[in-house]
Amino acid sequence: MARPFMSAVLSSPETSRRLMERLTAIIRRSTGRIFDLSVYGANIRIYADLLCLSKPAADGGNGGDGGNSAVIMPIPIHADIAARVSTTRETVARVLSYLSRREIVIREKDRLIVLDTDRLAEMVED
Numbered sequence: 246m247a248r249p250f251m252s253a254v255l256s257s258p259e260t261s262r263r264l265m266e267r268l269t270a271i272i273r274r275s276t277g278r279i280f281d282l283s284v285y286g287a288n289i290r291i292y293a294d295l296l297c298l299s300k301p302a303a304d305g306g307n308g309g310d311g312g313n314s315a316v317i318m319p320i321p322i323h324a325d326i327a328a329r330v331s332t333t334r335e336t337v338a339r340v341l342s343y344l345s346r347r348e349i350v351i352r353e354k355d356r357l358i359v360l361d362t363d364r365l366a367e368m369v370e371d
Contacts, residue, residue, distance in 0.1 A: 282331055290330035291340045292369045295350070299359045313363050318356040 254261050281290060299315030323337040330337075341357075344350040349365055351358050359365055 287330065287332035287336050288340050288343075289369055290332065291326060291337055292344075292365055294326055294330050295344075295357075295359060296362065296365055296369065299362065302358065313361055315359040315362050316356050317359065320352065320355065320357045 254264060281293075285293075295317065296315075298317045298321060300317070302314040302316045323334045323341070326337045327334045341350065341352075344365070345352065349359065349361050349368075351360060
């Protein structure tokens with residue numbers, strides 16, 4: 246198994262270049278994830294994940310200003326968020342409840358609306 250692989254890598258500069266690019270991307274992503282897990286608390290990781298999942302709201306998102314609101318559709322499953330950010334489902338539920346009480350997010354039937362993406366981004370940065 247190693248011999249054919251080494252032969253392909255050594256005989257094709259293009260294959261070698263693509264392999265190095267792929268491995269570099271994996272290492273960078275892993276390094277970023279390790280940094281996030283070691284530096285940021287679970288709530289910050291959840292806020293950041295919500296920002297990554299959200300798409301700008303075309304209609305302003307039920308009371309948002311259009312430029313500062315976003316939609317996550319379909320509504321993410323708490324366990325999925327928890328798995329992505331290495332926390333518990335209960336922590337995700339608690340953070341989403343907190344964001345809802347602060348009127349940063351609201352839940353509708355089939356979507357989660359981030360009413361104030363700037364405020365959520367500030368919470369990540371703080």
